[in-house]
Amino acid sequence: MNIVKKIYCRAFQTVLHLALPFLPYRNPVILRSTAEIPGVLREQGIDSVLIVTDASLSGLGMTEPLCGVLKEAGISYTVFDETVPNPTVKNVEDARALYLQNGCRGLIAFGGGSPIDCAKAVGARIARPKKPIAGMAGILKVCKRIPYLVAIPTTAGTGSETTVTAVITDGDTRHKFTVNDFPLIPRCAVLDPDNTKGLPPFMTATTGMDAMTHAVEAFIGGSTTKSTRADALRAARLIVDNLPRAYADGADMEARSAMSEAAHLAGRAFSKSYVGYCHAVAHTLGGKYNIPHGLANAVLLPYVLHAYGDTVYGKLKKMAVAVGIADQSTPAPVAANAFIEKLEQMNREMGIPTTLKGIRREDVPALARKAEREANPLYPVPRLMTAVELERFYYDVME
Numbered sequence: 456m457n458i459v460k461k462i463y464c465r466a467f468q469t470v471l472h473l474a475l476p477f478l479p480y481r482n483p484v485i486l487r488s489t490a491e492i493p494g495v496l497r498e499q500g501i502d503s504v505l506i507v508t509d510a511s512l513s514g515l516g517m518t519e520p521l522c523g524v525l526k527e528a529g530i531s532y533t534v535f536d537e538t539v540p541n542p543t544v545k546n547v548e549d550a551r552a553l554y555l556q557n558g559c560r561g562l563i564a565f566g567g568g569s570p571i572d573c574a575k576a577v578g579a580r581i582a583r584p585k586k587p588i589a590g591m592a593g594i595l596k597v598c599k600r601i602p603y604l605v606a607i608p609t610t611a612g613t614g615s616e617t618t619v620t621a622v623i624t625d626g627d628t629r630h631k632f633t634v635n636d637f638p639l640i641p642r643c644a645v646l647d648p649d650n651t652k653g654l655p656p657f658m659t660a661t662t663g664m665d666a667m668t669h670a671v672e673a674f675i676g677g678s679t680t681k682s683t684r685a686d687a688l689r690a691a692r693l694i695v696d697n698l699p700r701a702y703a704d705g706a707d708m709e710a711r712s713a714m715s716e717a718a719h720l721a722g723r724a725f726s727k728s729y730v731g732y733c734h735a736v737a738h739t740l741g742g743k744y745n746i747p748h749g750l751a752n753a754v755l756l757p758y759v760l761h762a763y764g765d766t767v768y769g770k771l772k773k774m775a776v777a778v779g780i781a782d783q784s785t786p787a788p789v790a791a792n793a794f795i796e797k798l799e800q801m802n803r804e805m806g807i808p809t810t811l812k813g814i815r816r817e818d819v820p821a822l823a824r825k826a827e828r829e830a831n832p833l834y835p836v837p838r839l840m841t842a843v844e845l846e847r848f849y850y851d852v853m854e
């Protein structure tokens with residue numbers, strides 16, 4: 456990367472880092488059960504909500520307990536269950552139309568990152584009716600309070616229930632973009648591991664490795680704070696200890712509960728400290744080929760960490776110590792490599808491949824340019840890379 460661009464990126468990141476203490480970050484109120492939701496809605500004077508979910512979850516009957524408690528409390532609800540994985544602009548517009556038609560006053564997102572992000576984007580569109588959601592891509596473009604949003608995660612991965620981000624895909628161009636602004640942080644999050652109990656093993660593994668990617672990318676970036684470092688290290692430890700257990704036995708509620716906490720902590724960490732090139736590349740793969748987000752990150756992360764080389768040895772050593780595979784006396788390069796090997800071993804043992812199907816060689820330069828535009832100058836990555844340098848990751852994982 457040329458020196459002028461490098462200076463621009465680092466200056467941009469420094470300004471955002473210095474501004475951190477003055478920005479209106481907040482944490483959602485944490486509830487432990489959907490049964491607590493009517494009380495919270497009543498306090499807000501909300502008597503009609505849109506539930507945003509997806510077809511598999513409603514088909515499995517998973518939204519029924521939620522609908523039951525709302526009905527019993529006399530709160531009317533409309534269900535939008537057409538959210539697709541990697542939710543689209545059309546999903547957002549369809550759900551928004553339903554919200555308006557039914558005079559809804561609040562939003563409940565029930566599902567993985569896809570329904571939660573869709574609900575956030577619906578909120579943004581309600582707040583800014585004249586601005587298309589793609590026009591809010593980037594940072595600080597919502598700028599208005601969105602309707603009250605309760606997020607109920609059913610995966611332990613994205614941490615979207617606590618982040619400033621919504622990730623949406625333009626169904627026509629297959630461009631996946633992020634909208635990042637403070638009003639998008641849900642007001643309330645229900646962390647009930649029972650909702651993740653039915654998540655199949657492979658989905659448990661890949662969404663869990665998404666959470667690991669949040670923890671790692673937040674920790675190794677240049678915009679951390681004492682609290683994001685602590686959250687990221689704790690999340691990594693919980694994931695190393697519990698993800699293999701949740702994968703092996705989905706009914707292991709201690710492991711499920713630890714994973715819900717880990718995903719939440721990792722989300723909180725990256726919401727302030729950002730992600731990095733692994734996510735930027737994963738977003739382009741999710742947009743273009745619909746590759747599941749967690750799978751893309753899980754496969755890419757070891758390659759990206761190797762490419763950062765000695766710039767991340769010190770920080771990865773801290774992660775290795777935190778997860779219990781190195782100690783203070785371990786030389787940094789050895790500990791860093793042990794940490795990357797640990798990720799590779801976890802992937803292997805949970806059936807996650809080292810390559811991804813469907814990437815077309817001729818698409819790579821354009822995808823790498825998109826990833827570069829998402830990441831630079833926003834993500835405070837340990838080592839800046841150009842679009843041409845990012846191309847290697849697509850070739851690395853191409854089957």
Ligand SMILES: NC(=O)c1ccc[n+]([C@@H]2O[C@H](COP(=O)([O-])OP(=O)(O)OC[C@H]3O[C@@H](n4cnc5c(N)ncnc54)[C@H](O)[C@@H]3O)[C@@H](O)[C@H]2O)c1
Nearest residue numbers: 511540541567568569609610613615618620622653654748
């Ligand atoms: N907003 C953020 O901060 C943030 C962070 C990371 C990723 N994301 C985005 O989130 C999306 C991915 O979300 P995700 O990984 O949670 O998956 P998802 O929401 O796309 O769900 C994937 C599949 O798992 C199923 N599923 C979810 N929970 C289940 C359960 N308990 N039992 C059975 N099936 C279940 C869903 O029906 C769906 O078919 C991507 O679009 C990604 O870009 C957002």
Ligand SMILES: [Fe+2]
Nearest residue numbers: 613665669748
């Ligand atoms: Fe992610």
